[in-house]
Amino acid sequence: MAAAGKLSVLAIMVLATIFNSVSADPDLLQDVCVADLNDAVKINGFACKPTFNASDFFFAGLAKPALTNNLMGSNVTAANVMQIPGLNTLGVSLARIDYAPGGLNPPHTHPRATEIIFVLYGELDVGFITTANVLVSKSIKQGDIFTFPKGLVHFQKNNGKVPAAVIAAFDSQLPGVQVIAASLFTTTPPVPENVLTLAFQIDPKEVQTIESKLAPKKS
Secondary structure, rough: HHHHHHHHHHHHHHHHHHHHHOOOOOOOOOOOOOOOOOOOOEEEEEEEEOOOOOHHHHHOOOOOOOOOOOOEEEEEEOOOOOOOHHHHOOEEEEEEEEOOOOOOEEEEEEEOOOOOEEEEEEEEEEEEEEOOOOEEEEEEOOOOOOEOOOOOOEEOOOOOOOOOEEOOOOOOOOOOOEHHHHHHHHHOOOOHHHHHHHHHHOOHHHHHHHHHHHHOOOO
C-alpha cells in the first residue's frame, strides 16, 4: 500500500492542477468565497461567509477506504463544496471511490462536470456511452487514468478478486450525480408505472420488483 500512497499524492496534485486551469464553473471574482452552507439565500453557488479559516479549506475524508458492504459493493466519498466550503467559486472537487471485489459504481451521470479518475490500486472495467449509443470502454489498473466526458452515462466495475480504489477529480465545486436506475425507480413521487413498463418493455410486476430491490434500506 506504500506505493499506492505515493501514487495517491501524485494523483491529487496532477488532477487538481488540470481542473484548476479548466473549470466548468464561473470564474471567481475575489480571492476566496468560502461557502456559507447555512445561508437561506439561494444563488448559483453559495453566499460567502464573512470570515473564514484554514479548516474551511481542509478535509481528511479521502485518506482511508470506505465500507463497501452494500448492494452495489462500492462507496463514493465526496470532497466537494459541501465538505470543503472553501471550494466555493473555485470550480474543482475530488472524490474517492472504493470497490469490493465484484463491486459496481452503477451507470450514472454528472450533469455539471467532466470526471477524470486515477487508479490507486486494483483493476477496473470502465466505460461511458455517447449520445450516439456507442460504448467506449477499457480495462484499467493501478496508476492508470481514464476520463468521462461531462453529462455522459458512465460506470466502473471491479471484476477482480481484490478491492480497488480510485481518486476522481471534477471541474466543478459540486458536479451533481444522477444514478440512472435509482433516478427512474426510486423517485418521490414515483415515475408512473406505465412510463417504466413501456420504456423498458417490462410488466408491472417487474417494475415493482426493481423498485423494491433499489429502495433505500430503512434503518
